[in-house]
Amino acid sequence: MNRSTFATVIGFLKKEFSQVLRDSRMRIILLVLPVLQMAVFGLAISTEVKNIKLGTIYNPNDTILRRIEERSFSSKWFIPAIGRGTSNDANADPLEQIRSGRADVVLISPPGGLTKDIERGERNVQLLIDASNVIRAQSIERYMQSIINEVLRDEFQLTVTSPVIFDVRILYNPSLESAIFMVPGTLAMILCIVTILLTSMSIAREKEMGTFEMIISAPVKTWEVLLGKTIPFIIIGMINAASIFMFAILVFKVPMKGFYWHLAIATFSFIVTTVSIGTLISTFAKNQQQAMMGGFIFLLLSNLLAGIMFPIDNMPVFMKVAAYMNPMTYFVRLVRNIMLKGGSPELIWSYIGILVLMAVLTAIVSYKRFHHTLD
Amino acid sequence: MIFEFSLRRALSIAKKEKFHILRDPFTLTMATILPVLLVLIFGLAIEFNVKDIGLTVHDSDRTFSSRKLVEVFSSSQYFKINQNQSSTENAIKNLDSDRSKAILIIEPQFEHSLLSDGTAKVQFFLDGADNSTAGVILGYLGGIQQAATLKLTGQEGQPFLQLKTRYLFNPELSSPWFVVPGLAVVVIAILSILLTALTVAREWENGSMELLLSTPVQPLEIIIGKLIPYTIIGLAAVLLVVIVAIFGFGIPFAGNFFLFGLGSFIFLIACLAQGMLISVLIRTQQLSMQVAMITGLLPSLLLSGFIFPLESMPTVFQNFTSILPSKWFMIISRGIFLKGADLIDLKIPFVGLFVLSSILIVTATKKFKKDLEP
Numbered sequence: 180m181n182r183s184t185f186a187t188v189i190g191f192l193k194k195e196f197s198q199v200l201r202d203s204r205m206r207i208i209l210l211v212l213p214v215l216q217m218a219v220f221g222l223a224i225s226t227e228v229k230n231i232k233l234g235t236i237y238n239p240n241d242t243i244l245r246r247i248e249e250r251s252f253s254s255k256w257f258i259p260a261i262g263r264g265t266s267n268d269a270n271a272d273p274l275e276q277i278r279s280g281r282a283d284v285v286l287i288s289p290p291g292g293l294t295k296d297i298e299r300g301e302r303n304v305q306l307l308i309d310a311s312n313v314i315r316a317q318s319i320e321r322y323m324q325s326i327i328n329e330v331l332r333d334e335f336q337l338t339v340t341s342p343v344i345f346d347v348r349i350l351y352n353p354s355l356e357s358a359i360f361m362v363p364g365t366l367a368m369i370l371c372i373v374t375i376l377l378t379s380m381s382i383a384r385e386k387e388m389g390t391f392e393m394i395i396s397a398p399v400k401t402w403e404v405l406l407g408k409t410i411p412f413i414i415i416g417m418i419n420a421a422s423i424f425m426f427a428i429l430v431f432k433v434p435m436k437g438f439y440w441h442l443a444i445a446t447f448s449f450i451v452t453t454v455s456i457g458t459l460i461s462t463f464a465k466n467q468q469q470a471m472m473g474g475f476i477f478l479l480l481s482n483l484l485a486g487i488m489f490p491i492d493n494m495p496v497f498m499k500v501a502a503y504m505n506p507m508t509y510f511v512r513l514v515r516n517i518m519l520k521g522g523s524p525e526l527i528w529s530y531i532g533i534l535v536l537m538a539v540l541t542a543i544v545s546y547k548r549f550h551h552t553l554d
Numbered sequence: 555m556i557f558e559f560s561l562r563r564a565l566s567i568a569k570k571e572k573f574h575i576l577r578d579p580f581t582l583t584m585a586t587i588l589p590v591l592l593v594l595i596f597g598l599a600i601e602f603n604v605k606d607i608g609l610t611v612h613d614s615d616r617t618f619s620s621r622k623l624v625e626v627f628s629s630s631q632y633f634k635i636n637q638n639q640s641s642t643e644n645a646i647k648n649l650d651s652d653r654s655k656a657i658l659i660i661e662p663q664f665e666h667s668l669l670s671d672g673t674a675k676v677q678f679f680l681d682g683a684d685n686s687t688a689g690v691i692l693g694y695l696g697g698i699q700q701a702a703t704l705k706l707t708g709q710e711g712q713p714f715l716q717l718k719t720r721y722l723f724n725p726e727l728s729s730p731w732f733v734v735p736g737l738a739v740v741v742i743a744i745l746s747i748l749l750t751a752l753t754v755a756r757e758w759e760n761g762s763m764e765l766l767l768s769t770p771v772q773p774l775e776i777i778i779g780k781l782i783p784y785t786i787i788g789l790a791a792v793l794l795v796v797i798v799a800i801f802g803f804g805i806p807f808a809g810n811f812f813l814f815g816l817g818s819f820i821f822l823i824a825c826l827a828q829g830m831l832i833s834v835l836i837r838t839q840q841l842s843m844q845v846a847m848i849t850g851l852l853p854s855l856l857l858s859g860f861i862f863p864l865e866s867m868p869t870v871f872q873n874f875t876s877i878l879p880s881k882w883f884m885i886i887s888r889g890i891f892l893k894g895a896d897l898i899d900l901k902i903p904f905v906g907l908f909v910l911s912s913i914l915i916v917t918a919t920k921k922f923k924k925d926l927e928p
Contacts, residue, residue: 205841212848220856223871226685230865277722279899280889302715310721311892313602313732315863320719321693327715342668343623343702345678345695350649352682360685365852372847380840388759465580467839468752472584475748478851479592479741488861489600490687492607498599516652519683523651 187399191407199377199411209377213369213419214426220365221358221431228318234260234276237288244293244304246330247286256322260285277309284308284319297335351519358431363514364487366423367507370446371453371481374416376474378457382408383470401550409454416450437522445517445527448534449510455541456506462548481507506537559778563771567779571753575783582787585749589741589791590798596737597730597803604690608654609633612645617665619706623676626702627658632694646679655681656691668706723808723892730803735891736860736884738795742788742818743825743854743880749784750829751846754922758837773923777915781826788822789815799891808894817886817900820907824879825850827914834922854880882906 200206233251237244251257260282273285287305289296296303306323310316352359385391394404424442427433435442456477464470483489484498485507494502502508509530516526575582609627613620627633636654639645645657659677668674678695682688724731757763766776796814799805807814829846836842856862857871858880864872875881882903889895889903897904 199840202838202841204836205844208841208844208848216848216852219871220852223867223874224856224862225866226689226862227866228863274722278893278895280885280893280895297715303718304715306717306719308719308721309893310724310727311732311888312863313724313727313729314861316721316724316727317693318689320717321696324696324717327717331715341699341703342673342706343699344673344675345699346675347678347680347692347695349680349682349688350646352685352688355682355685355688357685360683365856368852372844372851376843376847377840380843384840466578467843468578468756469580471748471752471839471843472581475744475847475851476584476588478847479744482851482855483596484599486684488686488855489602490604490690493601493603493605494599498595512652515683520650520652523647526651 184400184403187403188406188410191403192410195381195407195411199381199415209373209415210418210422213373214422216369217362217365217423217426218430221361221427224361225357226360227355227357228315228322229256231257231315231319231322232260232281232283233257234271234273234282234285235288236271236273236285238292241288241292241294243297243330243334244286244288246334247293247327250326250330251323254322254326273307277307282309283315284323286323297331358427359433359519362423362427362431362433363511363518364485366420366427366514367449367485367487367510368478368482369423370416370420370450371478371507373419374412374450374453375457375460375477376471377415378409378412378454379460379464379470379474380467381412382458382461383464383467386464387466401546405458405546405549409458412454412457413447413450416454417447420446420450433518435518436520437517441517441522441527442514445510445513445531445534448531448538449506449513452506452534452538452541455538455545459541459545459548462545462552481505484508485511487511506534509533559772559774564775564779564782567771567776568782571780572783575787581749585745585784585787586791586794589738589745590794592741593734593737593795593798594802597734597799600733601729602690602732603727603729604687605631606634607632607656607687607691608636608648610639610645610648610654610657611635611660612639612642612657613660614662615660615664619665619668620660622705623660623664623702624658626698626705630694630698630701632691632698649679649681652681655684655687731805731892734799734803734805735887736858738792738799739821739880739884739887740854740858740860742791742795742822743858743883744850745791746784746788746822746825747829747832747846747850748843749787750780750826751832751842751850752839753780754830754833755837755839755842759839774919777827777830777919777922780830781823781915784826785819785822788826789818792818792822805891807890808892809890810894810896813897813900814887814890817883817890817904817907820904820911821879821883821886824907824911824914827911827918828879831914831918831921834918853878857881859884876906877910879907879910882910 199209235244235248252259260276273287276282276285285307287307289301289303293304306320308316308319349355385394428435457474460473460477461470464473480501484502484505486502491499491502491508513527513530516522611624613624624635628635639648642659645659648654649657657679659679664674664676680688680691721727757766796807800807828849832842832845832849836845854860857875858878864875864881867875885903886900889900
């Protein structure tokens with residue numbers, strides 16, 4: 180790089196940085212808000228199902244059912260259904276309780292009472308579950324079964340003997356801590372929002388304002404424009420990533436078993452990829468509104484297809500293809516693998532390789548399209 | 555002033571905004587087609603019942619019984635046995651490198667203790683780095699245990715007390731039934747916030763705001779006028795989404811269409827007003843859009859109850875989510891779609907949504923008014 184092109188790129192960098200960071204509100208949004216968001220999502224979100232509203236319909240003399248009810252409430256999973264006539268009322272309408280949302284699940288005693296039934300050797304109890312939330316419904320049934328088993332074991336010394344007992348150990352995140360699970364996902368989402376949108380809108384802005392013509396008429400090369408327009412956003416993205424990682428490790432105590440430089444290379448390749456995608460979007464957009472729409476489509480698709488909220492393994496083939504073309508998929512796995520598992524070299528380098536390949540391909544396409552617009 | 559509100563002037567603002575929308579067919583297409591496409595794609599893609607989970611097996615017993623146990627796993631459809639590793643260390647390496655999600659370790663004396671004591675322990679390691687899959691696998695283990703009992707002893711391994719469970723509103727626990735009504739809320743929320751987030755900022759940046767200021771038009775008229783065309787677009791998108799949900803996914807629409815329409819209407823107003831408020835407050839498109847994404851996209855996805863349960867959040871955050879219109883409409887949408895809930899069941903979310911949209915419109919108008927009269 181000779182002196183003059185170096186100066187050109189530096190000049191662009193200065194202009195771009197001052198344009199983005201001139202506004203104090205923008206500084207807050209770009210530098211402080213990502214950490215704040217991380218804090219909210221890390222603290223608030225839990226994948227565990229809790230506070231299930233349980234209604235019980237039984238005769239007050241039915242000791243076994245009363246034990247089951249008591250034990251349900253003393254576990255952290257269930258709370259009483261809302262409103263009168265929801266518990267311990269043989270006349271309550273269970274369907275109505277669930278339909279109106281006062282209860283998530285209703286346990287119904289057999290007509291003669293559960294205690295009598297068990298003495299007679301009958302072994303059925305009815306459970307109505309609101310299945311409009313599939314995940315919740317499955318957990319509710321599982322919890323209920325385990326509570327009932329416990330009560331029966333204590334009351335009747337009845338144990339189910341199974342020839343195989345699973346000694347389950349959960350590795351890397353033994354208590355299934357939600358913050359540890361959420362950090363890589365939200366980090367990727369936040370980085371994507373900042374880099375893709377800033378880049379695409381910044382270039383679209385020049386087109387919309389007419390300053391693009393000035394750049395074209397100036398004696399600068401396409402790649403100088405592109406570097407000047409993208410480096411600031413790569414730097415901002417790296418600062419965001421560093422502060423979020425610091426927060427995750429120091430405040431959320433997310434373990435950091437791997438090497439920091441692995442994490443840095445992985446993050447850098449991801450950010451370069453997203454900035455290139457932002458640039459590509461801007462070559463299609465005529466104004467900021469279109470750039471934003473394009474960015475939004477990419478963001479929503481990549482958020483939902485990154486394996487953060489829904490497992491990729493059970494998607495239909497065409498969606499699997501899309502999920503494996505999504506840079507976020509690789510980044511989230513890289514962060515989880517490096518931070519929680521210490522980083523398997525084979526996985527790290529193959530995934531970073533894929534990210535770099537994506538970055539190079541997108542950069543070439545956007546360079547070509549950008550060059551074309553400039554001429 | 556609210557008394558000076560003139561519908562005629564509001565409508566002419568609406569007309570102007572309509573021209574602006576029509577001039578940009580890209581945005582118009584996005585606003586109407588995108589929700590449908592997204593709901594269609596993700597309704598098909600999202601499935602919570604995980605299959606083919608990679609399971610590494612280390613069987614050092616190598617007996618008839620241990621092979622039977624492995625067979626139970628492989629024939630369950632849930633698991634895909636990818637390797638039979640020679641040592642525990644190698645098996646753990648598979649977990650380290652993400653090649654499998656779980657490990658089954660059978661010790662050498664498995665068959666022996668099974669025959670002598672009638673019961674034997676096996677180790678099962680689970681990858682906890684991926685919380686959601688780990689939870690699903692834990693849920694499958696109960697069924698696996700029953701199947702193993704049957705296979706190894708020939709007896710039904712039933713729990714002492716059998717639960718007769720009835721799943722209401724979604725008897726087959728179909729994932730699309732759960733996902734589509736929720737996804738519709740998320741998509742429409744973000745899209746409508748984005749649609750209006752740039753409208754006022756654009757006028758400031760392009761200089762056309764000065765022109766608007768020189769006319770006798772009132773702030774509320776501008777706000778209402780700008781909201782009208784986007785509300786119509788939004789309602790069209792909602793209608794398309796409902797059609798896809800019913801005819802594409804066979805989701806029964808249990809409730810009242812009119813009530814759902816009313817809910818969508820208030821919800822759209824709330825989201826559009828949120829975008830408008832951002833636009834009024836911020837004035838530059840780039841910044842407006844960042845704020846719109848941050849306050850629209852992530853909270854709607856993560857804090858609305860779409861996937862992650864609100865009931866499990868700490869109370870402070872549960873209360874905090876009440877300022878999100880999507881939280882309320884999520885309850886309304888799922889309630890009406892699957893449960894056939896009526897207005898009495900949904901009074902709280904309806905009131906919440908109504909209060910939010912009123913606050914947002916009033917604040918946007920007030921802020922806008924202040925800007926107009928420096």
